[in-house]
Amino acid sequence: xxxxxxxxxxxxxxxxxxxxxxxxxxxxxxxxxxxxxxxxxxxxxxxxxxxxxxxxxxxxxxxxxxxxxxxxxxxxxxxx
Numbered sequence: 001x002x003x004x005x006x007x008x009x010x011x012x013x014x015x016x017x018x019x020x021x022x023x024x025x026x027x028x029x030x031x032x033x034x035x036x037x038x039x040x041x042x043x044x045x046x047x048x049x050x051x052x053x054x055x056x057x058x059x060x061x062x063x064x065x066x067x068x069x070x071x072x073x074x075x076x077x078x079x080x
Contacts, residue, residue, distance in 0.1 A: 043072045 013032060016024035023035045041047070046058035 039076060040072065043075065 012034070013024065015021075016034060021034075025033050025035065027033060041058070044058040044064070045056055047053070047056040049055040
């Protein structure tokens with residue numbers, strides 16, 4: 001699950017709060033997640049900072065085009 005644990009994506013989480021999006025969930029440990037964010041992070045190559053590794057930011061936003069997103073959707077649907 002994509003969890004809100006660093007500054008990354010705070011504006012996204014804030015927007016989800018404002019709009020009361022149902023895919024924003026608070027977990028039992030108090031962390032927040034947006035359902036579907038973790039698979040998207042994995043697909044894009046994003047990984048948060050851990051004790052052992054630095055953050056992997058993934059591709060620049062301008063390089064994320066329609067073809068790349070269609071590929072993500074196809075791969076995600078193939079897993080279901």
